Amino acid sequence: MSMVQVGVIGASGYVGSELIGILMKHEGVDISGISSENNQGAAFSTLYPSFKGQYDAQFESNQEVISKSDVVFICLPHGKSENMVKQCIDEGKKVIDAGADFRLNDLKVYEDWYETAISYPELHGQAVYGLPEMNKEAISQTSLVANPGCYPTSILLGLYPAVSEQLINTDRLIIDAKSGVTGAGKSLSAVTHFANKNEAFKAYKAGTHRHTPEIEEKLGQMGADNVKVSFVPHLLPVNRGILSTIYADLKSGSDSEHIHNLYKKWYANDPFVTVLDYGTLPDISHVTHSNQCHIGLTVDERTQRLIIVSVIDNMQKGAAGQAVQNMNIMMGFNETEGLAMVAPSF
Amino acid sequence: MSMVQVGVIGASGYVGSELIGILMKHEGVDISGISSENNQGAAFSTLYPSFKGQYDAQFESNQEVISKSDVVFICLPHGKSENMVKQCIDEGKKVIDAGADFRLNDLKVYEDWYETAISYPELHGQAVYGLPEMNKEAISQTSLVANPGCYPTSILLGLYPAVSEQLINTDRLIIDAKSGVTGAGKSLSAVTHFANKNEAFKAYKAGTHRHTPEIEEKLGQMGADNVKVSFVPHLLPVNRGILSTIYADLKSGSDSEHIHNLYKKWYANDPFVTVLDYGTLPDISHVTHSNQCHIGLTVDERTQRLIIVSVIDNMQKGAAGQAVQNMNIMMGFNETEGLAMVAPSF
Amino acid sequence: MSMVQVGVIGASGYVGSELIGILMKHEGVDISGISSENNQGAAFSTLYPSFKGQYDAQFESNQEVISKSDVVFICLPHGKSENMVKQCIDEGKKVIDAGADFRLNDLKVYEDWYETAISYPELHGQAVYGLPEMNKEAISQTSLVANPGCYPTSILLGLYPAVSEQLINTDRLIIDAKSGVTGAGKSLSAVTHFANKNEAFKAYKAGTHRHTPEIEEKLGQMGADNVKVSFVPHLLPVNRGILSTIYADLKSGSDSEHIHNLYKKWYANDPFVTVLDYGTLPDISHVTHSNQCHIGLTVDERTQRLIIVSVIDNMQKGAAGQAVQNMNIMMGFNETEGLAMVAPSF
Amino acid sequence: MSMVQVGVIGASGYVGSELIGILMKHEGVDISGISSENNQGAAFSTLYPSFKGQYDAQFESNQEVISKSDVVFICLPHGKSENMVKQCIDEGKKVIDAGADFRLNDLKVYEDWYETAISYPELHGQAVYGLPEMNKEAISQTSLVANPGCYPTSILLGLYPAVSEQLINTDRLIIDAKSGVTGAGKSLSAVTHFANKNEAFKAYKAGTHRHTPEIEEKLGQMGADNVKVSFVPHLLPVNRGILSTIYADLKSGSDSEHIHNLYKKWYANDPFVTVLDYGTLPDISHVTHSNQCHIGLTVDERTQRLIIVSVIDNMQKGAAGQAVQNMNIMMGFNETEGLAMVAPSF
Structure with a gap:
């Protein structure tokens, strides 16, 4: 060939x-x-x-x-x-x-x-x-x-089934994301100087990161109405990996089993997305150096919120x-x- | 003496x-x-x-x-x-x-x-x-x-002025917190085994951590009505430090300067709380090995949310x-x- | 098939x-x-x-x-x-x-x-x-x-050409080796507890590590006479990788170019050994997650010693x-x- | 006052x-x-x-x-x-x-x-x-x-008693030293870029580091004859700390107890030097953020070498x-x- x-x-x-x-x-x-x-x-x-x-x-x-x-x-x-x-x-x-x-x-x-x-x-x-x-x-x-974008990939995969199936309100999404340092690339900077970044952790560009409109537009294309997200990225002292913690208000009763089954079925044929057992939360170390996305789900019963945790390797x-x-x-x-x-x- | x-x-x-x-x-x-x-x-x-x-x-x-x-x-x-x-x-x-x-x-x-x-x-x-x-x-x-508790300290200091002055709604607070590994103490466990934790990052006890009622009760004592928080802690691959990212809906218009001044004045006589310049976000490395709490504030204008980032050393x-x-x-x-x-x- | x-x-x-x-x-x-x-x-x-x-x-x-x-x-x-x-x-x-x-x-x-x-x-x-x-x-x-063994692999590959070609005295070899934490395996221990090992570094089993006789016996099989090594391993705060720094007294004049050429030729057909340019020293990060061994050479002209630095991934x-x-x-x-x-x- | x-x-x-x-x-x-x-x-x-x-x-x-x-x-x-x-x-x-x-x-x-x-x-x-x-x-x-210099401090303190008391030959000292990244200072460089240095480890300036003549001259002033050292520094993926592993041929029989007692007595009145129990080796994490030097000693009986491990915080x-x-x-x-x-x- x-x-x-x-x-x-x-x-x-x-x-x-x-x-x-x-x-x-x-x-x-x-x-x-x-x-x-x-x-x-x-x-x-x-x-x-x-x-x-x-x-x-x-x-x-x-x-x-x-x-x-x-x-x-x-x-x-x-x-x-x-x-x-x-x-x-x-x-x-x-x-x-x-x-x-x-x-x-x-x-x-x-x-x-x-x-x-x-x-x-x-x-x-x-x-x-x-x-x-x-x-x-x-x-x-x-x-x-x-x-x-790296952040949008982790976030969109985490939200796709819930948004498409109208399970959540999308006008008040909160996305707290954390990325490894390779996301900042090869350019030298004080922020990525080893002695500054090692044993360190911080938020940056809170509410102003350029991936925000990408997230909002694509969620709209997935079927969400009136999307509005607060997106705050953070910089982890690791080389690789993004973990996004997503907080979404559930539209109606929290049938966690229904939600979990929906996610499992949604991604059943996608070789690079793994939906974990309900309540099991992923670790970035479980996907780094691979092209996988792991998604964990839990319903915060007290607040009727769906909490989605999605991890990928930002470089893969x-x-x-x-x-x-x-x-x-x-x-x-x-x-x-x-x-x-x-x-x-x- | x-x-x-x-x-x-x-x-x-x-x-x-x-x-x-x-x-x-x-x-x-x-x-x-x-x-x-x-x-x-x-x-x-x-x-x-x-x-x-x-x-x-x-x-x-x-x-x-x-x-x-x-x-x-x-x-x-x-x-x-x-x-x-x-x-x-x-x-x-x-x-x-x-x-x-x-x-x-x-x-x-x-x-x-x-x-x-x-x-x-x-x-x-x-x-x-x-x-x-x-x-x-x-x-x-x-x-x-x-x-x-360690998490409540960082969170309560971050919210105290806003709650006391009724700037925010407290029935839908979202708190995404990240802690260093010493918070898990001296007991050996697979989670804190070096090869598992190094280059790793994960959420745990989403919505179920025992610090949740402590946060809610003390916010109530600070003057908050009908407090309800979604609290998700995460485990950072560092020895020390807690960073809490707090998302709070503003009650009225986002006068960020007013909010910032209020915070500065509120803590003016507290030797261990430093309110950073508006828009500057703290890093855990700026407080580890000290008894300081650094607080950064920003208003997400698009969503009318106050985003508070608070850091402490969990051991100090x-x-x-x-x-x-x-x-x-x-x-x-x-x-x-x-x-x-x-x-x-x- | x-x-x-x-x-x-x-x-x-x-x-x-x-x-x-x-x-x-x-x-x-x-x-x-x-x-x-x-x-x-x-x-x-x-x-x-x-x-x-x-x-x-x-x-x-x-x-x-x-x-x-x-x-x-x-x-x-x-x-x-x-x-x-x-x-x-x-x-x-x-x-x-x-x-x-x-x-x-x-x-x-x-x-x-x-x-x-x-x-x-x-x-x-x-x-x-x-x-x-x-x-x-x-x-x-x-x-x-x-x-x-992991240490012997890095050390034997580093010494094989010099020993076989009788370039060095082998009765007073000094080998200072450093390994990532996965070398200590899955068993929980205080030494590999994250808070103890992170930002830490130490030597262990100085002169008494069980890989010592393996190193000595195989060097003998490679042609060395009267082999005697001081072997001191150290534990690095990284997951993977071994770097061995080997100090060997040269038998005669330090023709560094000759030595380097010999190494290049020796390993020319071995797909997993790379001899770096003379004077370039390897980093464990250049081989981790691969089956490669990188070898760097330099002659300390003042002391007439050959210094060999060899890196592998201990798990690969x-x-x-x-x-x-x-x-x-x-x-x-x-x-x-x-x-x-x-x-x-x- | x-x-x-x-x-x-x-x-x-x-x-x-x-x-x-x-x-x-x-x-x-x-x-x-x-x-x-x-x-x-x-x-x-x-x-x-x-x-x-x-x-x-x-x-x-x-x-x-x-x-x-x-x-x-x-x-x-x-x-x-x-x-x-x-x-x-x-x-x-x-x-x-x-x-x-x-x-x-x-x-x-x-x-x-x-x-x-x-x-x-x-x-x-x-x-x-x-x-x-x-x-x-x-x-x-x-x-x-x-x-x-930072390296000489750790090395000279490690060798001072042995050299002064003529316990070792000083014409063939080998010093394998490892330093945290703050030793490279504040200037941005590819070597100290987080993604390059994290999970990485390497030797540098083998035999050519400028601290070499400082070590040799001061050992001479301590009483050593004909001093000659092979000095190879390495860069650890930690912020602070130097660990020097020193290999010295013993002049006569290896009375390890005598050597250890001598070291203990030598530093008895120095508030910043601690000689550990014989055979106990120090960790850089035991001295970082302090002005202490910890020294561990062991005799490699098979090779009649004194192995000295000395740790300090390079910044302190x-x-x-x-x-x-x-x-x-x-x-x-x-x-x-x-x-x-x-x-x-x-």
Whole structure:
């Protein structure tokens, strides 16, 4: 079988590094090339010594990578993807954009929250939001996937059944999320300096994080009315993992068994979502280094609230893993090809 | 000046160890003795090697410790304090109980949540809830202080001004709290086994933690009507620190400046509470190894919610530090004597 | 192709858990069964929640597992393997013993250091020491492999070329090794209690660790005369990884380039050993979650010492990964089948 | 009693921050002022939020600080201290230089290893090497103390009795040292980026670290002949602490009891050095956040080597704590004033 040629634009960052690791294990693709604005000519394994002797390819120019590829992953900061996507689509490539530029359907909301103007509005109409558990059919038919944000992935998977089945009020959702440090990426900063972050923990961007409109828009598309969330992210002193604790007022009586069964059934055919036994709450360590999402449910009987706890690995299901899952669906591969099904126990 | 003689019952546990460290620095007291059911005859520094050469006293019996003391700290599991407190009070000692037995005024609620019967109901009437910022006057006049729980301390300090001034609705509070591992104490368990807890993070006892009724009762005493909280604690992979993220619906318009000023004024004379600049959120690392509480405030304008983030060191302001602060007030010492005012920067 | 049936005895421990994770990815084998003395009837995923929904098989009896298997991995404490190996060999199975019982050829030394009597001396003659880079041919022809200890693996790989080529004196080797906490296994202990181990670091068993005679005997088999090592292990506050710093007096002039070239050439055909550029020193994070060994070399010109730094993942190349590598060689699979070639970057 | 006025030059770095924390607890001094080249006009508590509300002083110019001070601590990179010391001495101040410029008596060796020229050789003659356990008398009489390096402090204290009493050969010492990340200071770097350093461990500057000549020169001053050390530092994923494992060939028979008794007696009057029971090895967590040094001893009988394990907190006994200890000796304060005698248990 001829291998699909896959390129990575912006491969020097953390998502790029994680992608290379996954793609090396994928039996249907070759890595055709990698690019990095600041590292052209350098070997990938110089930046990421784990790959020494296993993947020592050099960074090339964006154009070189695009030319050699059937599928292009784009790992660029928001505002920088749009032009690159345009170029890839114009050259007839399939594209998975790991950045934020194509995630929102409401372009006005994008421009407000990201303070960035959109240049090719028509292009955005082609983009499919790449949450496979929600949009698998559309993903299989598009050439342009917008890979979801890490926080939204954990949150949307946690809420999808409850929202679709109208179990909860969505006008007063509270989402308290906690992420590992790789979510902040490779750029050096005082916040991610080891001595500052180790044995430390804090909230940030309370109520103002850019993933907020993504969460609200997609919940609306899942069937929620009048969505309004208070979203507060926190930074954990761990490398990987997102845990989202979601507080939702139940619409009517708390039939916890009914809710749990619904969740189990909802995700029965999704290979990367596991609904735990009722009352069992997940740990990020149970999913890190895998593409899994674990979901735990409990009803707070005293307050008639559904408490949902959802965990993913921010670098896998929250970024590179989900990007490959999307590629698998787009290209007709087995959905799980190349992806880790099980987290190591420690 | 003659030194106050201070004993510690149950000194082999984590709170006991932290207390010894503080009391050694206190200029007005001598440690008269320490007891431990399982370690009688052993040297304290065998269990806690940091103290080698500095505090090598041996554990004695409870009765020996009580006899030699003016003030007794009791660090026993719930259900075990009550008898010991009775004995100390009968012998005319001042008592600070670090456990849960005397925290709740509603004894029925205690018996329900702790599944433990109360033997001396009349004794409970003498107990003062030892949150100095709330009850300083009463603490100064009692012989029996119930030292607050760690989570409630962080939460009550965060909510006190808003609740007292009727700024928020208290019938739908959501409190998402995160604690370091020392909160789980010295007992070995799979949860606190290093390989399980390192690079890990999870929620536990969602909606069912025993600190819930303590939070609700004390908020009521602060002036809240119809208090109802959803309280979900989480376990951080750090040794020390509690961060509580509190979501409260504002009663009327969000005058964030007014709220912030109120908080600043409220705590202006409390040496261990620092209200940060509006919008600045605290980090647990800014208070660990000190008796400080840092409080950050922000109003989520989109949802008209007040988001309060409060941090303490669970072993200091959340346990041993607050116990000594209570002793200082009871015995007429300077409130800050022996206590760390500033956390080390790392 | 018919799949090889593989069973794991003692699968409830950390090495067992890691083995299951690897075997699930191996395309030539089926896991025929798992046993655990204390967990019979329980589901594996109850102990290791990462596997929930992916590997939920129950623990059976040892005999059930052996009966269904072509190859048996034995993950038992020293002193418990010998009988089990006997039984497997008697039933015509291939065996890889992850424990210590068959590692030493000098049975007297084993009995002294391990304070355990040997019952079947003749059986030991069949055992091959499973360091593939040293004994590949013999491994391919035996039915009984003794999987090396974690520390010895990192140390022997680091010293093999220098010892074989007589570059160093081996009568005064100093080996300062540091291991992650999973090396101490699943048993709860004060040493591995999170609050004790986090932000902590210590040496242990200085000069008395049971891996010492294994190191000395195998160096002798590599060609060293009069081997004598001071071996001091330390316990790192990380989950995985061993780093060994080895200090060896050079026999003659320090031609660092010659030494480095020799190492490069020596391991050129070994897929799991990477010799870094001269002077570049490895980090355990560059190999954890992979079966790689990275080796860094530098000559301390002032003292004419060769300093070798070798890193592995104690659970992979130091235990379960190497065990599967041995199985691959024994069964004629590709040596790298099922094994991770590259560590994730974080 | 009038307070001694103490200023800190270069107070924005980690050693400066630690110094401020100690000096605030010192009952004999006032902090007269702090300077920072890059932060003039900013509040100290903006950089170090732990100090918010407790120490909010602003950074001033060096000259302002010097003018207001009786004693000046200088916390500048090597090469920058010398001029500043000159100025302070010329103005009649007492000086404790936390940097490297005055540590070595052999100026040629300094210039070689530090690649920095010396401008005022005569000034160096006045400097006393500030290891109080070695030079207390001289420290009490000088105006200029060179505060030792962090690694040398742990190593010299570990070796002092054995070297002075000629118990060991010093021409083939091997020192394998491990430090927490604060030793690398406040400057952002890829090495100390959280995601790179967490769950990571590596050696660096093997045989070439600048503390090597300091160790060798001071061992010579302690009485060692022909000193030659192989010194390899490593970077631990913890905030604080240094553990040095020292391997020394014993001169004659291994009378471990004699050696241990000698060590106990040697340090009997030193408040900050604790010799553990023979065979007990220290943990860095037993000294972090204190000014203590714990020393463990064991004789490797098989190789006739003395293995010494010494731990300190690199920021306390390895930097700021020792600097204050030196000030106490210089100014006639109690040697322990302001300093933490006991590490918290976690």
